[in-house]
Amino acid sequence: MRRNIVDSYRVLVATKIAPEALEVFASYSQVQVEVQVGLDSSSLAQIISDFDALVVRSAPMVDREVLESASRLKVIGRAGIGVDNIDVEFATQRGILVMNTPEGSTITTAEHTIALMFALVRNIPQGVQSLKSGKWWKGRLVGRELHNKVLGIIGLGNIGRVVAQKAQGLGMRVVAYDPYTSEERFLELHIERRTLEELLRESDVVTCHTPLNEGTRDLIHRGNLSLMKPGSYLINCARGGIVNEEDLAEALREGRIAGAAFDVFVQEPPPVDHPLLALENFICTPHLGASTQEAQRSIARAIAEQICRYLLYREVRNGVNFPALPLENRPLVLSYMRLGEKLGSMAAQLLQAPVERLSVHYQGEVRRLSLEPIGLAVQKGVLENFHSTVNLVNAPFLLRRHGISFRQIQEESLDFHSSIGVEVWGGGRSVEIGGTLFGKKELRVVRLNEFPLEATPEGFILVMENRDRPGVIGRVGSLLGRHGINISRLELGLDRRRNRAISFWNVDSPASVEVLEELRQLEDVISLVQVRL
Known part of the structure; x- marks a missing residue:
């Protein structure tokens, strides 16, 4: 890899x-380090122009004032995961790479999950508390073994996979729900694939390891908590909000499940009157998942190494944003990137199976632009439904890790001056979706499989295929109306040869699982999928 030829780089460690x-910084002769802890954003703004790189944790704030003064800054390294204290959007506009260290806490968070699982099934916190208060509850606090029990893992990312390995070492049988991990990966890990409902019904212990996004918020709620086995347990060391806390409190009070353990909450710290904190069968820790000496050392080494490799070799690892785009045609490339990300996300959701192959077809004038960032945007769109850390920098790495093949194809355009096509394969079927720009900014979907149409890819969309017969649209609209779901836009496409129709229903609020099932049962409806963009 080519080395940048400069005298030296200056790094400010502000945490x-x-x-x-x-020690890592010192091993690179071209890197000079200065440590200044306790700076506020105003103080940081006064000195940042002298530095090429900045290291922070959850403080100080790296806001617009700081970034506007950062005439020399090339990279911001967050020693940890969250970047709430960094104005990432403005950093991107300034061409400053933001990176973090999501892998540094994988082992420690997985171990914390296992620790909470033992604490739950053996009543360890209750035993400690009762004994210190003078009670001998030996007969009252009878626990359960983990050996030969079923662990259900929701999300097979880095942490979920490590939890699975450790649980298997304890003699547990592991099942998992992750619609975006391939069957080959499940086989490699010796994990049995389940739907979410199947997992909840079968598992003795359920643990959550998904990112928090619109698709996973309140993923565990009153409706599916009722599916869990009596005597089962629930753990959340991922993100507050994946489990509906009020619904869980109700299930614990009524004894529908035996217990739960949280390391994360929607509001941190939680209020003292939080309903879960009053329950004896609920245990918790104050977001300690990454709080070990080993993890902090690992994170420190990782962020220093990443910054040095980027400064010296422009090698990017764990980028949160994307490097500055070429100035020529930059607004147009950005618009196609937005379109590509939407098409990728929609195609992956419509496939309803783990993606195994992905191809992007560039047709017409778009071929004259820089295609790499557009392809990265498509990859990000495909991956973003199940990866909280995916971005335009790490999308290719994550795509390879999931065993998804990728190719880009340039073609002549037959129907439009310029367009993009995205095709995904998986589970023995494929989805192909095409899009273009109206003007230079308006995104449009212009084709889905065999159906030509014109639709706007935004918000919640019900994508329906049906037999082309009178009354179908009216029945769907009436059903949505009865459930208080407003239709903001409706676009139609026809395949007259097969007497089939496709429709995109942009709705103001998502349809529930029950409403979706009602829609699928309507006469002449062939398929219906809800997409979130």
Whole structure:
């Protein structure tokens, strides 16, 4: 890899960090480090122009004031995961790479999950508390073994996979729900695939390891908590909000499940009158998942190494944003990137199976533009439904890790001056979707499989295929109206040869699982999928 030829780079460490970071920086002769802890954003803004790189944790704030003064800054390294204290959008506009260290806490968070699982099934916190208060509850606090029990893992990302390996070592049988991980990966990990409902019914312990997004918020709620086995347990060391806390409190009070353990909450710290905190069968920790000495050392080494490799070799790892785009045609490329991301996300959701292959077809004038960032945007769109850390920098790495093949094809355009086509394969079927720009900014879907149409890819969309017969649209509209779901836009496409129709229903609020099932049962409806963009 080509090395950048400069005299030296200056790095400002503006946070307390394990000494391993300074050791890594010292191993690179072209990197000079200065440590200044306790700066506020105004103080940081006064000195940042002298530095090429900045290291922060959850403080200080790296806001617009700081970034406007950062005439020399090339990279911001967050020693940890969250970047709420960094104005990432403005950093991107300034051409500053933002990176974090999501892998540094994988082992420690997985171990914390296992620790909470033992604490739950053996009543360890209750035993400690009762004994210290003078009670001998030996007969009252009878626990359960984990050996030969079923662990259900929701989300097979880095942490979920490590939890699975450790649970298998304890003699547990592991099942998992992850619609975006391939069957081959399940086989490699010796994990049995389940739907979410099947997992909840079968598991003795359920643990959540998904990102928090619109698709996973309140993923566990009153309706599916009722599916869990009596005597089962629920753990959340991922993100607050994946489990509906009020619904869980109700299930615990009524004894529908035996217990639950949280390391994360919607509001942190939770209020003292939080309903879960009053329950004896609920245990919790104050977001300690990444709080080990080893994890902090690992994170320190990782962020220092990443910054040095980027400064010296432009090697990017764990990028949160994307490097600055070429100035020529930049607005147009950005518009096609937005379109590509929407098409990728929609195609993956419509496939309703793990993606195995992905191809992007560039047709017409778009071929004259820089295609790499557009292809990255498509990959991000495909992956973003199940990866909270996916971005335009790490999408290719994550695509390879999931065993998804990728190719880009340039073609002549027959129907439009310029367009993009995205095709995904998986589960023995494929979805092909095409889009274009109206003007230079308006995104449009112009084709879905065999159906030509013109639709706007935004918000909640019900994508329906039906037999082309009178009354179908009216029945769907009436049903949505009865359930208080407003239709903001409706677009239709026809395949007269097969007497089939496709329709895109943009709705103001998502349809529930029950409403979707009602729609699918309507006469002449062939298929219906709800997409979130």
